[in-house]
Each structure stands twice: as structure tokens, then as C-alpha cells.
Amino acid sequence: MSLHVSLEQWRTLVAVVDAGGYAQAAARLHKTQSSISYAIQQIEDRLSVVIFQIEGRKAELTETGRVLYRRAKALGEEAERIERTAGKLAQGREPLVSLAVESLFPIGLLLDSMERFSQEVPDTRIELYESVMGGTDELLSERQVDLAICADTIPAGFAGDFLMPYRAVAVAAPSHPLHHLKRNPVLDDLRGHTHLIIRDSGTRRTREGAWDVAEQRWTVSHRTTSIRAACMGIGFAWYAEDWIQDKLRTGQLAQLRLTEGAERRGALYLVYSDPDGAGPSARRLADIIRENAAKPA
Incomplete structure (x- = not known):
């Protein structure tokens, strides 16, 4: 009998961990629970390892099991990429x-x-x-x-x-108090006003809010909402020039003459x-x- 672990068996291990148990993995893979248990047992027997250990009433991954799970997950993802590539090549x-x-x-x-x-x-x-x-x-x-x-x-x-490259500029409506100081505003002046921010669309919010400069803020999902609020004089923001060219041209928004941070490039x-x-x-x-x-x- 071959001592190799099949890709299908590795995928079964990943399914058990991701689904949270043998029964759940069986339902996800449309297989019997006994076939799921047998696949895990085959991996353990062929590699002479212990993947799960019982803690209380729950089976938990051993340290070896965690390593094998990570590698199996990467292997499955790579296999899927190969399959997608083959499919695209076959289709033209x-x-x-x-x-x-x-x-x-x-x-x-x-x-x-x-x-x-x-x-x-x-x-x-x-x-x-x-x-x-x-x-x-x-x-x-x-x-x-x-x-x-x-x-x-x-x-x-x-x-x-x-x-x-891109360039974003600090703006507010001409009526906003930041435009009517007796000097050019500094970053500390912004902290007394509402900062309009567009929400990170990621679920994990992994990017730091490098452009967050005020505790008083509105966070919205769409740039059109943010720009409309800025035009109404509700707050200030940094916007990509491409977004607000017409608003600057018609005078609905005006650039803030900040002593520093008036523009941000990336x-x-x-x-x-x-x-x-x-x-x-x-x-x-x-x-x-x-x-x-x-x-x-």
C-alpha cells in the first residue's frame, strides 16, 4: 500500500479544522462521518503522527497537527490555483x-x-x-x-x-471656520472640527488610520456622501484631486492653506x-x- 497522503485526505483535514469538527466537515464535504474519521486516521498512520488530542469533550489540534493543517491549507490553495489556471488555458x-x-x-x-x-x-x-x-x-x-x-x-x-502617483488635498467649504482664521491653519486647529472620513471597506480594518487627525469625525461608506457633507460646511477632509475637480472649480470646496499636511501623496x-x-x-x-x-x- 502507498504511504503517500493524497490531496483529498489533506483537504479533509482542512475541512475538519475549518468546519469545527468531524460531523460538520462531513456535511460540508457531503460525505459520511466515518469516511472523514478514516481519512484523518490514514494520515496519522501513514505519517506516524498524532493530529488531534482530546481535551475535555473536544478534539483539539496538537502542535504537529497545527503545522500539518497550515501546510495542508497552503497545499489545497495551490492545487486550486493550478486547477483554475488549467481551466483558463483550456478555455482560451x-x-x-x-x-x-x-x-x-x-x-x-x-x-x-x-x-x-x-x-x-x-x-x-x-x-x-x-x-x-x-x-x-x-x-x-x-x-x-x-x-x-x-x-x-x-x-x-x-x-x-x-x-x-496620486495626490490628495485638504479641503473644506469656503464658509468653514478653518478658512477664516487670521493665519494659515495648523494641524492643531483641525482638531476642533469634524473630520470627514471614508470607511475602510475591508472587514478586518488592517490599515491604520494615518489620515485621522481629529477625535470629532464622521465616518461614511461612500465618497459622494463625504463630499456632499464637506460642501455643506459640516467638516474638512483630504480628497483625491480627481474626486473634487468640479467642486473646486465651482467654488463649493476650497483648499485649506495648512502650514503642513495640506497635501498627501502616494x-x-x-x-x-x-x-x-x-x-x-x-x-x-x-x-x-x-x-x-x-x-x-
Whole structure:
């Protein structure tokens, strides 16, 4: 009999841990509980290890079991990526490309890129996730998208290409008290007013609030809500220039003449979820985005 542990058995181990028990794993995998128990027993016997130990009434992973679980989970994820890659190669062009885009990326440039792609590759659909900070990272890390445009940092375990810089400016409505000081405001002056913040769309909120400067704040989910509040004179904020060009032009918003911190600059990066497994449609969309981002503003 072969002493090798099969991929299916490793996947069973992962299911038991993730589901919280043998019965739950059996339901998730549509198998009998006895077959789940047998698979775990086979791993233990073939490798001469103990994966679970009984503590009270519950089976807990041993230290060896925790190591094997982590490795088995990584093995299963890699196998899934290989299977997805094979499927894309077999299909030729993939029917769907999913894209997560940090909201700081200029919307006009994004829509132009998507329109050009659709004209070139009309049979491939695009699924767009408009995300903020950690939300972009999560979509990428969880392999829910083929491509992502990330701001400032690239998630650990991924490699990306610099796409373009961005610039955000501090603004408030012309009627806001910060515009009517007898001197240029400093950061301490901001702390007495409402800071308008757009919520990180990630569930884990892994990004630190580097732009949070006041205890008094409104945190909203959409930039349109935040910008509307700023135009009403409710508070101040830093916005990407692309978002508020028309508001600055019509005088609904005005830049704050802060002595420091009046603008914040950063970089946007284009990142593949799986560079080796990216299909021809995903690669073409990435090329179009790069080409458009490189054009003079």
C-alpha cells in the first residue's frame, strides 16, 4: 500500500479544522462521518503522527497537527490555483475578469480602460469591485479578483508594478471656520472640527488610520456622501484631486492653506492575484490600464 497522503485526505483535514469538527466537515464535504474519521486516521498512520488530542469533550489540534493543517491549507490553495489556471488555458480567453480598484484611482481613467477592453474583447465580462484601503487588500489576498489596483502598499506575498502617483488635498467649504482664521491653519486647529472620513471597506480594518487627525469625525461608506457633507460646511477632509475637480472649480470646496499636511501623496500599484495563472483577458486589461495610466494627464 502507498504511504503517500493524497490531496483529498489533506483537504479533509482542512475541512475538519475549518468546519469545527468531524460531523460538520462531513456535511460540508457531503460525505459520511466515518469516511472523514478514516481519512484523518490514514494520515496519522501513514505519517506516524498524532493530529488531534482530546481535551475535555473536544478534539483539539496538537502542535504537529497545527503545522500539518497550515501546510495542508497552503497545499489545497495551490492545487486550486493550478486547477483554475488549467481551466483558463483550456478555455482560451476567460469569460470573466474580476478587478478590485482602490477608490483613489481616477474613475475616468478606469472607465476609459474598461471601455477600450470591452471593444477589443467583447466576449469577456468585467466584474469591478470599488474598494477602499484594506478592502482592496482583502479581495486580493482571498483570491476573489484577478487584478487589483492597490494604494501605497502591496499586500505581503504579492508583487506589483508601480502604476501612477496620486495626490490628495485638504479641503473644506469656503464658509468653514478653518478658512477664516487670521493665519494659515495648523494641524492643531483641525482638531476642533469634524473630520470627514471614508470607511475602510475591508472587514478586518488592517490599515491604520494615518489620515485621522481629529477625535470629532464622521465616518461614511461612500465618497459622494463625504463630499456632499464637506460642501455643506459640516467638516474638512483630504480628497483625491480627481474626486473634487468640479467642486473646486465651482467654488463649493476650497483648499485649506495648512502650514503642513495640506497635501498627501502616494502611489498606486497594479497587482495580479496569481501572475502565473492570469489568463489572456486579464493580461490585456492590465496592459490597457498601464498604457492609459502612463499617458500625460
